[in-house]
Structure formats: C-alpha cells, structure tokens
Amino acid sequence: MDRELETLCKALVTELKLGAVEDVSDVRPLTGGVASDIASLKIGDDVYCMKFAREKLQVSEEWFAPVHRNEAEYAWLNFVGQILPECAPKLYGQSESLSGFAMEFVSGEQVYLWKDELLRGQARPEAARAVAACLGKIHSASAKPNFVRHKFNNHDDFKALRLEPYLGFLANKHAVLAENINAVETGLAQKSDVLVHGDVSPKNIILRNGCPIILDAECATMGDASFDPSFCLNHLILKAFNSPANASNILDMVEVFWGAYSDFIDWEDSAHLEERVCALVPILMLARIDGKSPVEYLSNEARDQVRFVSMPLISHPISKLSDLIGLIKTELS
Secondary structure (H helix, E strand, O other): HHHHHHHHHHHHHHHHHOOOOHHHEEEEEEEOOOOOOEEEEEOEEEEEEEEEEOOOOOOOOEEOOOHHHHHHHHHHHHHHHOOHHHOOEEEEEEEEEOEEEEOOOOOOOOOOEEHHHHHHHOOHHHHHHHHHHHHHHHHHHHOOOOOOOOOHHHHHHHHHHHHOOOOOOOOOOOOHHHHHHHHHHHHHOOHHHHHEOOOOOHHHHEEEEEEEEEOOOOEEEEEEOHHHHHHHHHHHHHHHEEEEHHHHHHHHHHHHHHHHHHHHOOOOOOHHHHHHHHHHHHHHHHHHHHOOOHHHHHHHHHHHHHHHHHHHHHHHOOOOHHHHHHHHHHHHO
C-alpha cells in the first residue's frame, strides 16, 4: 500500500507541475482517517501533504463512498481560504483523474491537534471559542445571496457518507428509536441553508497559533446548519465520558462553543437551530457507539453510560442545550 501511495503521490506531483519526480523524497503515509489515503512528502526542501479519496472506507462494516468527494473537499478548503486565510492550509491543486489534491503540510511549534489536547483532559475554552467562531463565520458567509452554491450540491454524497451510516444504520439497529431518528434524518436531508463541512471533529482540527484549521471536508454540501455544531459538540461530550475527572470542564466548553457560534447565526432563528442541535446530538452520541464508525477510545463502561444518557434524549428531545448539558453533568457526577 505504501508503494501504491508513493506512486499516486508522484503522479500528482507530475500532473500539478509541483516539481520533478526525481526530486520527490521522504514519502510518509499519515494516519488518522478511514476515508482517504494521506501522505506527506518532500520536493527538495519543501514539505507537502497529498490526499486521495478511497472508495471503500476502512471500517468493520461495509461502507463505500464516491471518490469525487475529493473535489468537494478541495472546493470547501478553497472557499475558507478566501474568507478566513488563517484558518485554511495553502492549496497547490487538485486532480480529478487521481481523486487527489496537494496542500500545505501544517506543522510548527505552535501547532497541535485538538483531539490530542482533549484526550489529555485539557479543556481550554479559548480553543472551543475559536473553532466555533470559525465555523459560524463559514456558515454565515455561505448563507449570503452571492455565495456560489453549485459546487456544493452534494446531497447524495452527504447521504452516503453521513445520513445513512450514522442515522440510517442506527435506526435499523435501534428499532424503538427509529421513528425519531428517521424524522431528524429527513429534516437534515431537506435543508440546504449553509455550507456544511460534515466532519467537524477534534481529530480534524489543527490549532496553529490559536487559529483553527478544519480539515477533511469530504462531506461538504449545502445542508442544515445544525449538523456541524452537533457533530463537534458530540465529540466534546464523548470526551467528557472518557475523562470523568475533567468532565465538568469539558462540558462547560460545549456552552462556550454554542455561545460563540450563536453570535454568527444570521440566516435563521437561533432558537430553532438550537432545538435541532439538541435533537441531533444524542443521536450522534449513540451513533458513535453503535453505528458504522464507533469511537475507539471509550471503555465498555463509558459506552454503556452513553447509551443510558442518549437513548431517553432521542425518545424525548429537549430544546435547550444548557438543559442537555446539565443532564449529562448530573449523570457523570
């Protein structure tokens, strides 16, 4: 596989005219995702990152997705680079034939992965605030009348990558919850208000000098604004279940995040959006335990706790995020 990846990288270097093949060195596979093959490499003294979409995702369940999602990710990164250049890597070109693109390899002394910090039990409100503000600005800019939407009419891809493997699969597994899960899924499929990233997870967020860089936008589509904050808040909540000693501080970040994100909601009523987030978050909590792509870091005891908390919230959704977090705090205390 490493040899195949090296061949792909050299082909992309040639197609994008980034340098001579003989100058390519130190090709190293990068880990962290299930949907793409990623590598760093050097061309002379310069370091690049290459990413290629994989048709079959590396999970235990059967899960396939169209490789042209690589184009949507590149377009999402390009848009963010235009409106928030400090929150995007430099881009060097995309290849339709190779289903890959080249970008800056983000590194440096003030660079870290948000997931690593959270798994260490560190909960810094300023990081949550920065990520939320970045996301809110992206959503707000994409809701403007002059936003070019046609590059992101990817509802079928979003269904294949997110709705079916997370919500659809879960509804089949938990029949007693199916009606509520299916209703939320239908609502997500019908809206196209903002540009949705689709994978706003701490594992995809690098902080560089305090500025978040959100990667892995393979699911990018026009969609329901509730999905992105829900996806990220779910991961914060699961980190709290993983670290009970730091749970209160981590859960406080959920409200910090929502407060910062809410400042940018200018395309709809924020209370309506919050209500949809409160309905979706517990579904995503359970999906990361019993869905196609379960998180790897929770103990069996923590998984049972997540089920115990999330299932009643799916059956009887509440409308305020502060109430949802209060309930989880009570359980974890």
